[in-house]
Amino acid sequence: MSNKASLVLTALNIVLGSFSISSAGNSSYADSNIPAIARYFGTKCRYEEVNPHLVDNILYVNKSNVEPPSPDCKAVHITAILRHGTRYPSLKYIKDMEHIYRLVLTMANGSESWLWDLKTRWKMWYNEEMDGRLVEKGREDHRHLAVRLAASFPTLISVENLRNNRFDFITSSKHRCVDSIKAFEKGLEELWKTEGSEFKHEENNELMRFFDQCRRFIQDVVNSRTALTEVDLFRSRPEMRRVQEKVADRLQVPYSNITTDLVEAAFLLCAYEFAIKTENSAWCRLFDKEDAQVLEYSSDLKQFWKRGYGHDINSKSSCSLFHDVFNRLDRVANASRLGQVTEAVAVQMGHADTLLPLLTLLGFFKDELPLNASNYALQQDRAFRVSRFMPYAANLLFVLYDCPEGLRLQALLNEKPLYFPNIQHRAPLYHTVKQAYQQLLLGCSFKQECELPSHI
Numbered sequence: 305m306s307n308k309a310s311l312v313l314t315a316l317n318i319v320l321g322s323f324s325i326s327s328a329g330n331s332s333y334a335d336s337n338i339p340a341i342a343r344y345f346g347t348k349c350r351y352e353e354v355n356p357h358l359v360d361n362i363l364y365v366n367k368s369n370v371e372p373p374s375p376d377c378k379a380v381h382i383t384a385i386l387r388h389g390t391r392y393p394s395l396k397y398i399k400d401m402e403h404i405y406r407l408v409l410t411m412a413n414g415s416e417s418w419l420w421d422l423k424t425r426w427k428m429w430y431n432e433e434m435d436g437r438l439v440e441k442g443r444e445d446h447r448h449l450a451v452r453l454a455a456s457f458p459t460l461i462s463v464e465n466l467r468n469n470r471f472d473f474i475t476s477s478k479h480r481c482v483d484s485i486k487a488f489e490k491g492l493e494e495l496w497k498t499e500g501s502e503f504k505h506e507e508n509n510e511l512m513r514f515f516d517q518c519r520r521f522i523q524d525v526v527n528s529r530t531a532l533t534e535v536d537l538f539r540s541r542p543e544m545r546r547v548q549e550k551v552a553d554r555l556q557v558p559y560s561n562i563t564t565d566l567v568e569a570a571f572l573l574c575a576y577e578f579a580i581k582t583e584n585s586a587w588c589r590l591f592d593k594e595d596a597q598v599l600e601y602s603s604d605l606k607q608f609w610k611r612g613y614g615h616d617i618n619s620k621s622s623c624s625l626f627h628d629v630f631n632r633l634d635r636v637a638n639a640s641r642l643g644q645v646t647e648a649v650a651v652q653m654g655h656a657d658t659l660l661p662l663l664t665l666l667g668f669f670k671d672e673l674p675l676n677a678s679n680y681a682l683q684q685d686r687a688f689r690v691s692r693f694m695p696y697a698a699n700l701l702f703v704l705y706d707c708p709e710g711l712r713l714q715a716l717l718n719e720k721p722l723y724f725p726n727i728q729h730r731a732p733l734y735h736t737v738k739q740a741y742q743q744l745l746l747g748c749s750f751k752q753e754c755e756l757p758s759h760i
């Protein structure tokens with residue numbers, strides 16, 4: 305083993321030691337503090353639901369997922385596009401949460417112990433100042449992710465590369481993203497025993513919040529009354545009404561008092577209590593697995609029409625980020641020919657709203673038929689199931705390898721191999737990937753897609 309590798313391992317063991325002291329007991333995935341419906345929370349899923357072995361060991365790395373395409377290959381670059389960690393709910397949901405809590409306090413009068421628990425022990429502790437901020441668990445998400453990525457790609461994510469300015473840290477300006485990238489840096493700082501001052505990040509909303517700057521997307525999707533029609537239709541479908549009735553029955557309140565907004569607020573309370581505090585709260589008792597799957601579909605429908613395949617502009621708004629990734633890979637490809645790669649690592653912190661359009665543009669998780677209000681049953685096995693791939697701290701990695709036969713590119717999503725559409729190889733030649741995306745590489749202009757004709 306090389307000195308460098310053993311240093312990383314030693315540091316890792318030290319970190320491992322300190323984490324096992326602070327971790328709460330001998331938890332495993334079968335524990336009862338994990339709600340039975342925890343895998344249906346959509347973008348509110350914990351990262352651990354996507355990688356369950358992390359429940360036992362938060363620094364576990366599955367080596368077979370991150371090994372090079374062959375022993376002769378050398379990793380020369382990694383771009384990591386990350387979603388911020390676990391956060392507080394946003395303002396508009398907090399209001400609905402207050403509403404359902406008040407309704408439970410004043411009207412629900414069943415005698416079950418969980419209901420008693422909600423009425424007497426549980427307190428509404430979410431407030432409006434929390435509005436979307438990163439929570440402590442969210443900082444841990446990224447501190448731990450940084451350590452796992454350093455263990456996965458030790459020749460790239462290394463203190464040498466940091467000291468030689470071969471790192472780029474780029475973030476959305478949102479507080480939860482800035483706090484996430486700081487936590488990621490903190491993870492490396494603790495691992496390498498370096499100074500925090502060695503890390504510098506740059507805010508770039510043009511790249512990481514392109515969805516705010518694409519005027520056509522704002523006009524045709526965000527401000528459109530019809531863009532999310534399927535979502536509205538599903539909310540008045542029998543599947544959804546049945547969930548409302550079951551929740552009303554469990555609370556013993558009139559059906560008319562339980563709106564879809566309130567059902568969703570209660571579902572979110574279960575999700576947030578779990579994501580933030582790892583508690584299987586009494587709110588979770590309002591839903592069975594079927595209910596959760598209906599609510600999950602409702603949320604997938606929204607992501608599909610707002611960030612995914614529903615409208616072409618959703619993914620096209622990410623053209624600038626797409627070109628940014630491939631331009632960097634091209635620069636690295638050129639530099640590696642000369643054996644002097646200066647851009648070894650790019651860490652880019654954004655949102656689910658950043659990653660979903662990019663994954664869509666690249667053709668991942670595409671179903672044969674679009675998701676709509678009337679095909680819930682038909683879409684049981686859909687690929688576009690956000691709970692499975694877009695939890696807090698979701699991460700899309702592009703790793704470039706220099707191999708004897710040429711450069712190879714491997715994509716990973718949430719630390720697991722992600723196969724490019726219609727390419728069977730796990731780490732195809734970079735050239736092959738570029739051919740597959742040739743149309744986009746030649747076109748996909750943010751300016752052309754997003755600009756509106758001016759009417760003066």
Ligand SMILES: *[C@@H]1O[C@H](CO)[C@@H](O)[C@H](O)[C@H]1NC(C)=O
Nearest residue numbers: 329330331332333334335360
């Ligand atoms: C933790 O759980 C595993 C598997 O259930 C068990 O083998 C082990 O003895 C437990 N360790 C402690 C410290 O309880």
Ligand SMILES: *[C@@H]1O[C@H](CO)[C@@H](O)[C@H](O)[C@H]1NC(C)=O
Nearest residue numbers: 357366367368369370720721
């Ligand atoms: C590790 O990854 C391999 C595939 O890359 C998979 O077959 C295996 O089940 C994974 N192991 C664990 C413990 O997740």
Ligand SMILES: *[C@@H]1O[C@H](CO)[C@@H](O)[C@H](O)[C@H]1NC(C)=O
Nearest residue numbers: 410411412413414415556557
């Ligand atoms: C619950 O309240 C309703 C009226 O709001 C009343 O008719 C019913 O008897 C109550 N049930 C229990 C279990 O207290």
Ligand SMILES: *[C@@H]1O[C@H](CO)[C@@H](O)[C@H](O)[C@H]1NC(C)=O
Nearest residue numbers: 406407410411558560561562
């Ligand atoms: C419940 O519904 C009734 C009528 O449908 C309404 O008058 C009442 O204000 C509602 N209560 C709550 C707490 O929303």
Ligand SMILES: *[C@@H]1O[C@H](CO)[C@@H](O)[C@H](O)[C@H]1NC(C)=O
Nearest residue numbers: 631632633634635636637638
């Ligand atoms: C890479 O090198 C090729 C050929 O030398 C050149 O045409 C191209 O512009 C370079 N690309 C970048 C991004 O530097």
Ligand SMILES: *[C@@H]1O[C@H](CO)[C@@H](O)[C@H](O)[C@H]1NC(C)=O
Nearest residue numbers: 673674675676677678679682
């Ligand atoms: C919904 O999708 C199904 C196919 O999955 C299709 O048959 C149906 O026409 C679609 N409904 C609408 C309103 O587009």
